[in-house]
Amino acid sequence: MQHQQEFLNIIETNKRLIFKICNSYCQNADDREDLAQEIIFQLWKSWGNFSNDYKLSTWMYRIALNVAISFYRREKKTTNTILMGEHLIEIVDEDCSKGMPWAEEGLEENLNALQKFINELRPLDKALILLYLEEKSHKEIAEIIGITSTNVATKIGRIKEQLKQKFSTKN
Amino acid sequence: MENIEIINLWKQYDEKLEKSLSLNQKIIAELQQQKAKSALRPARNYKLFVVFFGIVYSALVSYFLYHLSPIASVFLNLSVGIHLLIMIIAVGMYIRQLVLISEIDRSENILQMQQKMAKLQSSTLKVIGICFLQFPVFATWNIRLELIEKNPLAFWLIQIPVVALLTYIGIWFFKNINIKNMDKRWFRMMFYGVEWNSIIKSGKFLKEIETFEKN
Numbered sequence: 001m002q003h004q005q006e007f008l009n010i011i012e013t014n015k016r017l018i019f020k021i022c023n024s025y026c027q028n029a030d031d032r033e034d035l036a037q038e039i040i041f042q043l044w045k046s047w048g049n050f051s052n053d054y055k056l057s058t059w060m061y062r063i064a065l066n067v068a069i070s071f072y073r074r075e076k077k078t079t080n081t082i083l084m085g086e087h088l089i090e091i092v093d094e095d096c097s098k099g100m101p102w103a104e105e106g107l108e109e110n111l112n113a114l115q116k117f118i119n120e121l122r123p124l125d126k127a128l129i130l131l132y133l134e135e136k137s138h139k140e141i142a143e144i145i146g147i148t149s150t151n152v153a154t155k156i157g158r159i160k161e162q163l164k165q166k167f168s169t170k171n
Numbered sequence: 172m173e174n175i176e177i178i179n180l181w182k183q184y185d186e187k188l189e190k191s192l193s194l195n196q197k198i199i200a201e202l203q204q205q206k207a208k209s210a211l212r213p214a215r216n217y218k219l220f221v222v223f224f225g226i227v228y229s230a231l232v233s234y235f236l237y238h239l240s241p242i243a244s245v246f247l248n249l250s251v252g253i254h255l256l257i258m259i260i261a262v263g264m265y266i267r268q269l270v271l272i273s274e275i276d277r278s279e280n281i282l283q284m285q286q287k288m289a290k291l292q293s294s295t296l297k298v299i300g301i302c303f304l305q306f307p308v309f310a311t312w313n314i315r316l317e318l319i320e321k322n323p324l325a326f327w328l329i330q331i332p333v334v335a336l337l338t339y340i341g342i343w344f345f346k347n348i349n350i351k352n353m354d355k356r357w358f359r360m361m362f363y364g365v366e367w368n369s370i371i372k373s374g375k376f377l378k379e380i381e382t383f384e385k386n
Contacts, residue, residue: 012194020184040199046276054278059278062277062278066284070285073376088194088195091193092192124379133181145281155386160174160177
């Protein structure tokens, strides 16, 4: 029971991470819901084998991104979503942005442009840019993806260049 | 837009999610109770079925071979023996794939895990390649010693070239049915259709991983 509760707390703390990954790999709300369930299920299944030799964030990103990439590549996306009619992911208040810094003019637009840019990337590049935006170190990104830190730096540099160009043509 | 601005934009998105996002605890609790909900389950079940069918079929062929071998010709025995051997190898390959499925670890680094998954998907092609090796058997099972003695010309001029041709075709397909050839015309014609899509996609993804690793 304590084991389950501990897992629930970790999921609660990292719900934004899960959502951001789902949102980047799925355009459709139903697919997002299915992917979120599959990520949480796989995290739970692997939770018993989690070793402290790893950083929790490295372990979570590896599982979540691996599940997301496999889901993205799959022909038939729908899995057996449990509890029909209820949703795992709920956006509590769509209007909560009022009065907040992101509600400033242009920010929402930039955020949409950034999201659109991420959505257009190939699955492995998506993983890379998500980790970069989450401010993970090159070393940790290398451990999650499975390439060298130098390769991470080169690839991120290239994607950032594309991103800058995208924003400069937009403005 | 500068790097720092992009990072700040993402942070603001994160803040927004912190305020608005909630997860349904009831569904998480249900997920914790689920025993198996794996995307690999249909593939595993299909392979289990093939292994079961393959074992039953191989057992039947072995039974007939054992009882018919004293009365059948040496060519028939040899042909059925080759067919049986290839069936056993194919079943063994499917069993190996089942072991690989059970060993899939999603906490491995992304390239390692995705490469394993894509190779697993495309490994069905290897089984098909192996099955092509039994091609010559279709022209050898009916050869009889009497035929060679009575009509040697027909044997050497018709039967042997047909066996040689089928052997060549079998070996050619065994060597060339490989995901690396997926862009070739004959490959696309042979593996055309929805049922091959996932294999072709996995081949493309393997290429993508290779390019990603290099550049």
